[in-house]
Amino acid sequence: MSNYEYNAALIGTGTIGLSFAALHLMTISASGGKTRVSIYDPRPQLKEYIDETLPGYLSNVWASTAQKASYATAPTVSSLLESGQLVLAETLAAAVKDADLVQEQGPENVAFKQKIWAEIEANAPISALFWTSTSGITASTQGALMLQPERLLVLHPFNPPHIMPLLELVTSTSGADKASTSGEKTEEDVLVQRTLAYWNSRGRQPVILRKEVTGFVANRLAMALLREAAYLVEQGVASAADIDRIVEQSLGPRWAVHGPFWSYHAGGGAGQGLGAFFDKIGGTVQACWDDAGKVNLGEGDWQERLVKQVEGAYGVLGESQLKDRDDKMKQILDVTMQ
Amino acid sequence: MSNYEYNAALIGTGTIGLSFAALHLMTISASGGKTRVSIYDPRPQLKEYIDETLPGYLSNVWASTAQKASYATAPTVSSLLESGQLVLAETLAAAVKDADLVQEQGPENVAFKQKIWAEIEANAPISALFWTSTSGITASTQGALMLQPERLLVLHPFNPPHIMPLLELVTSTSGADKASTSGEKTEEDVLVQRTLAYWNSRGRQPVILRKEVTGFVANRLAMALLREAAYLVEQGVASAADIDRIVEQSLGPRWAVHGPFWSYHAGGGAGQGLGAFFDKIGGTVQACWDDAGKVNLGEGDWQERLVKQVEGAYGVLGESQLKDRDDKMKQILDVTMQ
Numbered sequence: 102m103s104n105y106e107y108n109a110a111l112i113g114t115g116t117i118g119l120s121f122a123a124l125h126l127m128t129i130s131a132s133g134g135k136t137r138v139s140i141y142d143p144r145p146q147l148k149e150y151i152d153e154t155l156p157g158y159l160s161n162v163w164a165s166t167a168q169k170a171s172y173a174t175a176p177t178v179s180s181l182l183e184s185g186q187l188v189l190a191e192t193l194a195a196a197v198k199d200a201d202l203v204q205e206q207g208p209e210n211v212a213f214k215q216k217i218w219a220e221i222e223a224n225a226p227i228s229a230l231f232w233t234s235t236s237g238i239t240a241s242t243q244g245a246l247m248l249q250p251e252r253l254l255v256l257h258p259f260n261p262p263h264i265m266p267l268l269e270l271v272t273s274t275s276g277a278d279k280a281s282t283s284g285e286k287t288e289e290d291v292l293v294q295r296t297l298a299y300w301n302s303r304g305r306q307p308v309i310l311r312k313e314v315t316g317f318v319a320n321r322l323a324m325a326l327l328r329e330a331a332y333l334v335e336q337g338v339a340s341a342a343d344i345d346r347i348v349e350q351s352l353g354p355r356w357a358v359h360g361p362f363w364s365y366h367a368g369g370g371a372g373q374g375l376g377a378f379f380d381k382i383g384g385t386v387q388a389c390w391d392d393a394g395k396v397n398l399g400e401g402d403w404q405e406r407l408v409k410q411v412e413g414a415y416g417v418l419g420e421s422q423l424k425d426r427d428d429k430m431k432q433i434l435d436v437t438m439q
Numbered sequence: 440m441s442n443y444e445y446n447a448a449l450i451g452t453g454t455i456g457l458s459f460a461a462l463h464l465m466t467i468s469a470s471g472g473k474t475r476v477s478i479y480d481p482r483p484q485l486k487e488y489i490d491e492t493l494p495g496y497l498s499n500v501w502a503s504t505a506q507k508a509s510y511a512t513a514p515t516v517s518s519l520l521e522s523g524q525l526v527l528a529e530t531l532a533a534a535v536k537d538a539d540l541v542q543e544q545g546p547e548n549v550a551f552k553q554k555i556w557a558e559i560e561a562n563a564p565i566s567a568l569f570w571t572s573t574s575g576i577t578a579s580t581q582g583a584l585m586l587q588p589e590r591l592l593v594l595h596p597f598n599p600p601h602i603m604p605l606l607e608l609v610t611s612t613s614g615a616d617k618a619s620t621s622g623e624k625t626e627e628d629v630l631v632q633r634t635l636a637y638w639n640s641r642g643r644q645p646v647i648l649r650k651e652v653t654g655f656v657a658n659r660l661a662m663a664l665l666r667e668a669a670y671l672v673e674q675g676v677a678s679a680a681d682i683d684r685i686v687e688q689s690l691g692p693r694w695a696v697h698g699p700f701w702s703y704h705a706g707g708g709a710g711q712g713l714g715a716f717f718d719k720i721g722g723t724v725q726a727c728w729d730d731a732g733k734v735n736l737g738e739g740d741w742q743e744r745l746v747k748q749v750e751g752a753y754g755v756l757g758e759s760q761l762k763d764r765d766d767k768m769k770q771i772l773d774v775t776m777q
Binding site for chain 1: 454676
């Protein structure tokens with residue numbers, strides 16, 4: 102019998118995959134259960150790549166996670182491999198065959214995802230949970246070649262997932278025909294509950310979306326702001342770096358504490374509310390909406406100009422800058438997520 | 440001769456006005472200069488209102504500002520009135536007659552602003568700086584009845600200004616005909632430089648916008664996100680409270696540290712860049728843009744439903760909740776603005 106409460110199979114180990122690997126390896130459930138992680142990634146020299154990249158994630162999670170898997174220091178990759186808590190699988194089939202949960206973070210490509218999920222389904226236990234980390238391809242699209250596509254759940258993290266608490270949980274049938282099955286517990290409800298149980302016991306509260314939409318919520322909101330920001334740069338209103346500075350000095354700190362609705366509900370001061378906000382500055386709100394810009398990828402050359410401007414302003418970002426960012430985000434979350 | 444380096448006239452003392460009043464009263468320049476503040480606000484019982492509301496702002500600024508105007512504790516309103524550093528003016532003319540800077544935060548109403556700026560211009564010294572805190576009405580619109588409308592600058596703060604560092608500085612002729620006057624220092628450049636000098640000496644770095652646009656930058660970006668958020672609530676994808684939670688766990692902490700362009704420039708990890716980000720997930724970016732929603736104020740009843748939902752989720756927000764928000768934002772800015 103396994104010493105592990107869960108067997109996790111991770112398909113793909115880019116930055117998101119490594120971050121999740123470290124999270125699964127380093128966190129324990131309330132009852133002390135550990136998770137074993139089998140990695141499948143067809144990249145050449147996987148062992149060398151894992152040896153080189155995983156330690157940074159392990160020590161990062163170790164330093165920031167209250168629930169450490171009873172390690173005095175972050176474990177080494179070789180100790181994890183020796184103990185068998187970490188396995189580098191030769192094939193996809195071998196990685197998923199005993200899995201309680203399969204988490205995929207492969208390329209954002211419909212054909213790839215449809216093929217791999219059918220293959221995972223064919224090789225994993227019937228009880229395994231299936232989670233895709235996709236940033237925008239819906240579960241119903243990805244599951245097109247599966248026998249039971251409703252098994253696939255989107256569990257969309259925010260980069261880097263070992264720091265950012267957000268997990269957006271979306272089912273392929275979110276919101277569909279729920280009325281007709283009211284009172285009955287669907288298969289899907291059970292999958293959602295089991296997914297929540299795993300993450301809740303590790304200190305995370307995934308947000309369940311009620312409908313499956315392109316890009317889910319966080320990215321749709323981010324892209325709405327990014328589009329307007331790119332438009333303002335293109336119009337010459339402000340440089341990309343000045344727009345970053347504007348956000349860092351206003352919206353960022355505001356929304357780190359409370360999201361947009363709470364913030365505007367509080368906008369008029371104590372005892373006011375969102376209705377009073379619309380009454381008072383609704384004219385400006387609608388004027389901004391009427392005047393909002395639209396850029397499209399592949400239309401015109403704004404994209405090249407923007408990339409060039411950002412590269413000119415920031416150069417090539419290195420590990421130390423990402424580490425500084427991660428450190429600051431952790432400090433912020435220590436303030437806000439109490 | 441005055442003991443004060445600057446005479447400031449504040450027109451309107453809602454939350455923004457009081458916050459600026461406290462900032463002006465409590466901060467000193469590098470050379471130790473203090474600012475005297477004359478308030479004009481036609482509300483009834485102004486004295487009682489100021490007695491009741493200003494102390495909270497004074498102690499808040501006192502607690503958070505490194506540059507305190509050499510007070511051992513936050514001063515009382517009566518001590519400021521006795522010393523003459525704070526004056527409650529009977530008329531607009533009296534408030535502005537010796538002003539070095541006039542800062543207006545009246546109702547967001549074009550007719551009101553046009554009228555009051557003409558009146559301020561007629562009564563203030565020719566050298567006085569004119570700043571409007573408007574959240575969206577451009578300087579060129581507000582100055583329509585002024586003799587020298589180019590004197591008026593937008594200095595748009597982010598609520599609450601005594602905590603949020605952002606000041607967006609916009610001139611009525613931003614970007615207009617700059618090429619033709621290259622090399623020459625315009626009158627407007629001088630006003631901008633004097634404005635920067637005041638704020639820089641008080642630890643603030645206003646961001647200068649190069650073109651005058653509806654809503655300026657921060658609010659346009661916020662409104663772009665708010666519109667998509669309202670659309671997603673209306674579509675039943677997520678509740679307003681869940682959307683707030685999503686933002687608090689992802690975009691907020693990310694953008695508090697680095698704005699959207701830096702963040703996506705770093706999106707692929709060290710050594711990648713914004714170009715690689717567009718290459719990798721451009722499909723999802725454009726799909727979000729193509730699918731983005733539009734709500735309009737006054738169209739349909741989404742607005743009433745949203746207000747009701749937000750009221751149901753959060754109730755009436757009180758002083759203690761705003762104080763908790765302010766405390767957390769200050770802690771975040773301590774992390775990010777070093």
